[in-house]
Amino acid sequence: MRGTRKWGFLIAALILALMVTACGGGGASTANNSAATTDKPAATDSGKTDDAAAQPAEDEELLPEEGATLKVWDSGDQKAFIEDRAAAFEKEFGVKVEFSEVGSDKAMTQMVTDGPAGVGADVFVGMHDQVGQGQAAGILMPNDWFEEETRADNSELAVNALTYDGILYGYPKSVETTAVFYNKDLIKEVPADWEGVKSFAKTFNDAAANKYAIMWEVANGYYAFPFFGGYGSYIFGKDGTDPTDIGLNNEQGVEAATFLQGLHDILPLKTSDINGDIKKSLFADKKLAMNISGPWDIASLKESTPNLAVGLYPKLPNGKDMTPFSGVKSYYVSAYTKYPNAAKLWAHFASSAESQQKNFEMTGYLPSNKEAAESDAVKKDPLSAMFLKQFENSVPMPSIPAIAQYWSPMEAAISGIWNDKQDPKAAMDNMVNQMKSNITTGQ
DSSP states (O other), X not given: OOTTHHHHHHHHHHHHHXXXXXXXXXXXXXXXXXXXXXXXXOBOTTSOBOOGGGSOOTTSOOOOOTTOEEEEEEOGGGHHHHHHHHHHHHHHHOOEEEEEEOOTTTHHHHHHHHHHHTOSOSEEEEEGGGHHHHHHHTOEEOOOTTHHHHHHHBOHHHHHHTEETTEEOOEEEEEEEOXXXXXXXXXXSOOSBXXXXXXXXXXXXXXXXXXXXXXXXXXXXXXXXXXXXXXXXXXXXXXXXXXXOOOTTSHXXXXXXXXXXXXXXXXXXXXXXOOHHHHHHHHHTTOEEEEEEOGGGHHHHHHHOTTEEEEOOOBOTTSOOOOOEEEEEEEEEETTOSXXXXXXXXXXXXXXXXXXXXXXXXXXXXXXXXXXXXXXXXXXXXXXXXXXXXXXXXXXXXXXXXXXXXXXXXXXXXXXXXXXXXXXXXXXXXXXXXXXXXXXXXX
């Protein structure tokens, strides 16, 4: 999740709020009312369906419906991969798969309207932190038939991220988090701790020449959280599911904000003067030694920096590891699909160990599947292997709808602390009060 992710959440939250207002009810009333005129099976209390085809007996084989065809939404960089897997899937199951370019930043929001209207995808891609919004809108079918296999085959962190209220909804296909890119021509390795970073900055920094030791998108809540998580602060309870328990202004959160404020000395820029493009440009010009970002930048940074490497985050002054946010990309089966069996088969097929390894080889997507992650192709790629190592010490972004109320208040708080030297405790108290107010009023 990157700098623009927060807008996706806000748009999705606005759409859901408008739907609730229009219907005069709560939760997923629009989607559920639409179900009366669609083929969507009724949901039970467990979140699974009453449709017999959706829950065959254990000794049955899951077979696609006769005449089934599937519409799949995924991002443009996945087109070749989807076409490759679609050909193999059709050969094995006799089901044609049609690809449409709708990426993980748009698919869940679009399905809120397109699903009930009967023009949405049968299977679509999305990030794990959108599960709560999709569940509230009633557009997701649980991963029931392949649940046991999915949980056994994939990273526990990834599977847990796709589980909402105890129900597994997604079929994980890849993972991502942030770590520290560095130019080995400028620095031998990422320092073990922030004291080491500060020491290096004294020898490398030259503000007049726009030259800096390390850079990250300071006010972006995605890049700020690693400091807070590393100090023991949290957003929504210890497991990210309790919107009434916001710990960002607890003792540990204030300590994190205070430490973060002190790093302005080694990165003396306004938060508005730091973004992804600026970091890339400085890194390419050898004016930035360490660039905190994610695997989505591997290809472009390789082009600009031949001696590129990736390291783990430096340790904090408390001796603890930083805990960056992580994301899990997943396939979801639409609750409105006319072909639930075929859709489940495709989601499972396209996220299998074989498919995830092929996806890594074709596009560089980091596998969540444990077998694929241990493949020679992944282990021999030092950049990808390091990101997977950092992923295991990350915190999946909360998936409850209240996460939409985190991004703007956090940006405002960090900007005040960093740019205007605001008191960290006052800034974090104000942030948490704003979040609580927004959550209560449903903004």
